Amino acid sequence: MSTLKTLNNADLEFFQSIVSRERFSTGESELDLHAHDESGHPSQRPSVVLWPLSTQEVSKIVTYANEHKIPITPYAAGTSLEGNPIPVRGGIALDMRKMDQILEVHPQDLQVMVQPGLDFKTLNDKLKKHGLFFPPDPGATATIGGMVANNAKGIRAIKYGSTGDQVLSLEVVLPNGQIIKCGTRAMRTSSGYDLVRLFVGSEGTLGVITEVTLRLTGLPREFMAVVACFDSVEQATQTVVQMVQAGLTPAALEFIDTEIIQLVNRFKKMTMREAPTLFIEFQGSSRVALEDEINFVKELCHGNGCKSFAAGVGREERDRLWEARYSVHESIKTAYPGQHGYVVDVAVPISAYPEIVRFANEAIASRKLVGPAFGHAGEGNLHAEILYVSPREQALAKEANNAIVHKALDLGGTATGEHGVGIGKREFMQREHGASLELMRQIKNLFDPNGIMNPGKKI
Numbered sequence: 001m002s003t004l005k006t007l008n009n010a011d012l013e014f015f016q017s018i019v020s021r022e023r024f025s026t027g028e029s030e031l032d033l034h035a036h037d038e039s040g041h042p043s044q045r046p047s048v049v050l051w052p053l054s055t056q057e058v059s060k061i062v063t064y065a066n067e068h069k070i071p072i073t074p075y076a077a078g079t080s081l082e083g084n085p086i087p088v089r090g091g092i093a094l095d096m097r098k099m100d101q102i103l104e105v106h107p108q109d110l111q112v113m114v115q116p117g118l119d120f121k122t123l124n125d126k127l128k129k130h131g132l133f134f135p136p137d138p139g140a141t142a143t144i145g146g147m148v149a150n151n152a153k154g155i156r157a158i159k160y161g162s163t164g165d166q167v168l169s170l171e172v173v174l175p176n177g178q179i180i181k182c183g184t185r186a187m188r189t190s191s192g193y194d195l196v197r198l199f200v201g202s203e204g205t206l207g208v209i210t211e212v213t214l215r216l217t218g219l220p221r222e223f224m225a226v227v228a229c230f231d232s233v234e235q236a237t238q239t240v241v242q243m244v245q246a247g248l249t250p251a252a253l254e255f256i257d258t259e260i261i262q263l264v265n266r267f268k269k270m271t272m273r274e275a276p277t278l279f280i281e282f283q284g285s286s287r288v289a290l291e292d293e294i295n296f297v298k299e300l301c302h303g304n305g306c307k308s309f310a311a312g313v314g315r316e317e318r319d320r321l322w323e324a325r326y327s328v329h330e331s332i333k334t335a336y337p338g339q340h341g342y343v344v345d346v347a348v349p350i351s352a353y354p355e356i357v358r359f360a361n362e363a364i365a366s367r368k369l370v371g372p373a374f375g376h377a378g379e380g381n382l383h384a385e386i387l388y389v390s391p392r393e394q395a396l397a398k399e400a401n402n403a404i405v406h407k408a409l410d411l412g413g414t415a416t417g418e419h420g421v422g423i424g425k426r427e428f429m430q431r432e433h434g435a436s437l438e439l440m441r442q443i444k445n446l447f448d449p450n451g452i453m454n455p456g457k458k459i
């Protein structure tokens, strides 16, 4: 990696000849826009931003970069939270957002083939007329390529699985410029090694994804949402464990701590009860079946001391609820202007969920920091946004985050539930993967011997 080089004028001229003047920039503002993501990791500018339009263009750029040992970092919507698309070694930021076409829709097979720069919200708008949707939803307006590369999850993963679970096949430009296809349109396969799964979550370190075939799901006919409030975090998180253990399959099961409810109330002018809360959604084909499930959930909630249980809210109210959930990040930013957020993202086996939430709250409070907790509880996933201003507070936030990650690993969990490794989680990879990490390094070396693809990330 130390042999990676800085771009010179001849390199820039070559890239401009590939993508044309309008899709090439060395302008200050574009370099700045591609120097960061949504995390607090230090910014680093690329030397040039390129916007390819086709797989052939990507291949020409990558082939040249490989021959000249120029770093390339794929960049999409830049909504990552672990520094994943920050071009830490400079070089090329390969902005994929102009490759945003739907290439094929196969409604009869519940499948769609897209270019990676399409964002999932636009995809879902266009799929409505077919009665289909792509379920993963990270809240931020992320692209399909960025979601595949980070294996994004979000609120609906408990029912529908991760982004990776929806990927049937991929077209990828390898670091030597070769274009390969992996996977098929069959719903299941036992053929060969599963390269699709290798590229899923590879964070742009093994190649550039240029086409994605996704499995889709029929739009559910009925929705029902529940808001359940408790006196204590322990009661709320125990209810989550019991729901999952009982085999219930809500479409979302989110934990939100009191302080976040307060902040969202202020930000969205809402009047939610200010207490540890669960947002739960059920989807299905008939209202009667949903009501049965909700009655069971109600019993569980009351058995755990639930203080208020509002069920059966209609589609409009349910949309308002998710709008509130999605405004968590903005609500925190607005309430604490000028402060930075250190975002915690761990996941544990479901029975350990109450313990990781208790531990995280204690790890943050004992350092006299503010860090309200929330998460995709049904998936054993916990987030907290630990706030800091001074370098001392930043060091304490990092210390608290490290303690939480080590606790998650002690409990049989993972350092990153859904945001990926990026820069922020690299230091935990040895502990999480042990001897397997060396095998991962060999795989990276096999694909990318010159280390040009998103250097400094993941492993």
Ligand SMILES: Cc1cc2nc3c(=O)[nH]c(=O)nc-3n(C[C@H](O)[C@H](O)[C@H](O)COP(=O)(O)OP(=O)(O)OC[C@H]3O[C@@H](n4cnc5c(N)ncnc54)[C@H](O)[C@@H]3O)c2cc1C
Binding pocket: 037, 038, 073, 074, 075, 076, 077, 078, 079, 080, 081, 084, 085, 096, 116, 137, 138, 139, 140, 141, 142, 143, 144, 145, 146, 147, 148, 149, 150, 151, 152, 153, 154, 155, 203, 204, 205, 207, 208, 209, 210, 329, 418, 419, 454
């Ligand atoms: C408010 C907020 C809430 C969020 N909530 C969630 C959540 O609930 N769940 C969740 O999972 N995430 C969440 N995220 C994180 C983020 O939205 C996801 O990680 C998302 O997948 C990033 O997609 P992107 O298009 O922004 O990609 P980027 O951030 O631009 O890039 C992500 C990674 O993918 C690589 N990449 C991009 N395109 C390609 C390509 N074509 N080929 C190869 N590599 C590529 C990049 O190099 C980088 O490593 C949240 C973010 C924000 C800001």
